[in-house]
Amino acid sequence: MSRGGEQSLFFLNLPDLRKLCCVTLCLESEEGEVRNKQMKTCRELLLLYADIVASPVLGSFSEIIVIMGIAFFKRGIIHAYVQRHSLQMGSPQRVLPGILQTCLSYSLITRLAPNWNKVGQFLIAGRDFLTDPGKLNAIVMELSASESQLCVSVEASTVRLPPTRLEDFDVPPMVLRNFHSQPDAVIQTFSMSSSxxxxxxxxxxxxxxxxSQRMPNDCPFQGYSDIQNHWNSLYGYQLPQMDEEEVIYCSVYFKLVGERLFTYPLSCVRMEPLQRCPRVDLQGVLSSFLSRLRESLQTICGFPVRMTSRPCYHTAGLLSTASAKMASGKPVNLTTKSASRPIQSQLPPPGPLKPSFSGAACTRTLRLPMGQSSNNSFLGTGRTQGVHPTPPQGNTPERGLPVLNPSPAPLPHTRHPQHSQVALTAPKMVPIFKNKALPCHVSVNQLLAEKFQMRAKEQQQAIVSRQKRPCPAFTSSSSSSSSSSFSSVPHSLFSSFSSERTQDAYRSTPVSVSRIPPCPKSEGFPTYHSQGDLFEWKPKKPKSAVQDVDVEKHARGNQLSKINAATLQAWLKSRGVAVRSKERKEELVSKVMGCLSEL
Known part of the structure; x- marks a missing residue:
C-alpha cells in the first residue's frame, strides 16, 4: 500500500532506440499568440496519431520535436500533416534518452486529460474538478529514461482546491450589491482587501x-464559448457550462510579463495555493491512476511495452530479510525501515528456572556495586521453596543484575515441594525527590556598600589607636557614624578599598537585607525603581479627530492635503471602500480621487 509522501516506482522496457527517429517541426513566425499555436499544434498531433510522442521545444515558442518509428516516418503521414498546416520539417535525427523522456512526459499528460488534469506539479482527477469544493485525488508523476528502460515514479495525494467566490475578495457589501444589480459595474483593485x-x-x-461581468475590449475572445474551446485545446480543461450573463471575468496583471493584462474566467482563478490533506488512504488513488496509465502506455511509437504490476520503493540499503522473502516466494518490499530501537525502562526478567523436587531452597540477592553495603539496598532478599537454579556457565553475570545463590541448608517446612510456587518478583524502586532550598540572593550594590563601610570603620579605628586618641563608639545601625567615618577616610585608603571591594563582596556570605519600599508613582514626574533604574512618564499623543469638511469640494480644488487621514478614512468607509488603519495619506488621497472618478 502506498503511504502519503512515498514514491512508488514502476519500470518498463523501452523499444530499441535505433528503430526510432525524431524530427523538428517549425511554425511560421507570427506576432501575437505564437506560444498558444505551438501548444495547440503539439496536442493536436498527439491526439491524432497514437504512434508518435511529441513535446514543445524548451526555450522556443515556434518549434515542436516529434519522435516516431522509422517505419511510420517512411509512410509519409507526418509529411502530409506538415503540408496541410504550412509547417517546416527538419531532417530526421537519432533519438537520445533525454529527448524521449521529455516527449513521453508531455505526451502522457496530454493523453490523460481530462480525466487527470495538470495543476502545478500535480495531476488532479475528475472532469469537474474546477467546481468541486471537497477533497480531490491527485498524483505527482516523474519519468526517468535510460537506453533500454523507463522508470515511472508515482506519488499519490489528496488535495483541496476550492473554487473562488466574489465574497473571498472581502468586497464591501454595498459594492457587491451594486455589482450584481448593474451588468456594467466593475470592481476595482482598491475595493478588494486582497487582490x-x-x-x-x-x-x-x-x-x-x-x-467585470462583461468581457474586456482588449480580450482576443468573442465570448465564453471561445474561452471554453481555447482551454480545451490548450490544456484539456472542461470549463463549467454557464450562460454568458453568469460569467465573471478577471483582468490579471503579471509582474514579469509587463503592462499587458490577461483575461480569465473566475473558475480558473484561486485565492489560495493547492492544499494537501494528510492521513488519507491513498491505495484507491494509486490504483485508479495506474489503470489509466497502463491504458496509455500499451505501446510507445507503435512498439508494444509492458509495465511492472507491483511497485518498488526507494531504499538506502537492502534489508537483511530480503533473501528470506525471496525464498518464500513473496515480493520483496524495499521500503526504508526505522533504525530506532525501543528504550528498555526496567530490568530484564530472570531466566526460566527448572523446578526440582529435592526440597532444596535458594535465596535471591542483588549484587551491589563496589562501595555500597547491603543495608542500603532498595531490593530485599526473599526465599523460595523447592527450586534449584541452574548455575551460570562461562562468564559471571554483570554487576547490578540479580544473581541466584543456592542455599546449602534445606528448610524444615518444605514437606510438599511439588505444590510450591516460585516467587521471584522484585520490589519496585521508588525514587525519592528532595526539594532543596535555593540560596537567597541579595543586591550586589548593597553588599559592596556595607563591606566598604566596615573596612572604612576598621581603618579609622586603626588610625585612632595609633594616635592614642579615644576611640568613638561605632554602631552598624547608626547612619551618622557611618557617614562621618566614610568622610574621614583618606584618599589613599579609598583607592585601596575600591580595588578590593568587589572580591570581598563576592566572598562574603549572604545576609538578610531589608528592602526599601519604592516611592509612589505620580503622573507627570519621573519615577525611580528600587534598584535605581529611571523610568520617564510620557503622555500619549491624542488621536486626530474627524474634521467637518466637504471632501468633494476640497478634491475639486486640489486641496485634499489639508484634510487629515482620519477624515479621509471616514469618508471612504462611508462610500463602501475598504481602508486599512495604517494606510498612508497619499494612498487615501488616491483612493478618494479614484472613487470620485467613478461617480
Whole structure:
C-alpha cells in the first residue's frame, strides 16, 4: 500500500532506440499568440496519431520535436500533416534518452486529460474538478529514461482546491450589491482587501486589476464559448457550462510579463495555493491512476511495452530479510525501515528456572556495586521453596543484575515441594525527590556598600589607636557614624578599598537585607525603581479627530492635503471602500480621487 509522501516506482522496457527517429517541426513566425499555436499544434498531433510522442521545444515558442518509428516516418503521414498546416520539417535525427523522456512526459499528460488534469506539479482527477469544493485525488508523476528502460515514479495525494467566490475578495457589501444589480459595474483593485491570486494551470501568482461581468475590449475572445474551446485545446480543461450573463471575468496583471493584462474566467482563478490533506488512504488513488496509465502506455511509437504490476520503493540499503522473502516466494518490499530501537525502562526478567523436587531452597540477592553495603539496598532478599537454579556457565553475570545463590541448608517446612510456587518478583524502586532550598540572593550594590563601610570603620579605628586618641563608639545601625567615618577616610585608603571591594563582596556570605519600599508613582514626574533604574512618564499623543469638511469640494480644488487621514478614512468607509488603519495619506488621497472618478 502506498503511504502519503512515498514514491512508488514502476519500470518498463523501452523499444530499441535505433528503430526510432525524431524530427523538428517549425511554425511560421507570427506576432501575437505564437506560444498558444505551438501548444495547440503539439496536442493536436498527439491526439491524432497514437504512434508518435511529441513535446514543445524548451526555450522556443515556434518549434515542436516529434519522435516516431522509422517505419511510420517512411509512410509519409507526418509529411502530409506538415503540408496541410504550412509547417517546416527538419531532417530526421537519432533519438537520445533525454529527448524521449521529455516527449513521453508531455505526451502522457496530454493523453490523460481530462480525466487527470495538470495543476502545478500535480495531476488532479475528475472532469469537474474546477467546481468541486471537497477533497480531490491527485498524483505527482516523474519519468526517468535510460537506453533500454523507463522508470515511472508515482506519488499519490489528496488535495483541496476550492473554487473562488466574489465574497473571498472581502468586497464591501454595498459594492457587491451594486455589482450584481448593474451588468456594467466593475470592481476595482482598491475595493478588494486582497487582490493577489493564483492562476490555473501553472498556479502562477498574479494581481487582479478589475472584475467585470462583461468581457474586456482588449480580450482576443468573442465570448465564453471561445474561452471554453481555447482551454480545451490548450490544456484539456472542461470549463463549467454557464450562460454568458453568469460569467465573471478577471483582468490579471503579471509582474514579469509587463503592462499587458490577461483575461480569465473566475473558475480558473484561486485565492489560495493547492492544499494537501494528510492521513488519507491513498491505495484507491494509486490504483485508479495506474489503470489509466497502463491504458496509455500499451505501446510507445507503435512498439508494444509492458509495465511492472507491483511497485518498488526507494531504499538506502537492502534489508537483511530480503533473501528470506525471496525464498518464500513473496515480493520483496524495499521500503526504508526505522533504525530506532525501543528504550528498555526496567530490568530484564530472570531466566526460566527448572523446578526440582529435592526440597532444596535458594535465596535471591542483588549484587551491589563496589562501595555500597547491603543495608542500603532498595531490593530485599526473599526465599523460595523447592527450586534449584541452574548455575551460570562461562562468564559471571554483570554487576547490578540479580544473581541466584543456592542455599546449602534445606528448610524444615518444605514437606510438599511439588505444590510450591516460585516467587521471584522484585520490589519496585521508588525514587525519592528532595526539594532543596535555593540560596537567597541579595543586591550586589548593597553588599559592596556595607563591606566598604566596615573596612572604612576598621581603618579609622586603626588610625585612632595609633594616635592614642579615644576611640568613638561605632554602631552598624547608626547612619551618622557611618557617614562621618566614610568622610574621614583618606584618599589613599579609598583607592585601596575600591580595588578590593568587589572580591570581598563576592566572598562574603549572604545576609538578610531589608528592602526599601519604592516611592509612589505620580503622573507627570519621573519615577525611580528600587534598584535605581529611571523610568520617564510620557503622555500619549491624542488621536486626530474627524474634521467637518466637504471632501468633494476640497478634491475639486486640489486641496485634499489639508484634510487629515482620519477624515479621509471616514469618508471612504462611508462610500463602501475598504481602508486599512495604517494606510498612508497619499494612498487615501488616491483612493478618494479614484472613487470620485467613478461617480
Amino acid at each position: 493577489w491570486c493564483y492562476i490555473l494551470p501553472s498556479m502562477k501568482r498574479g494581481q487582479i486589476v478589475r472584475i
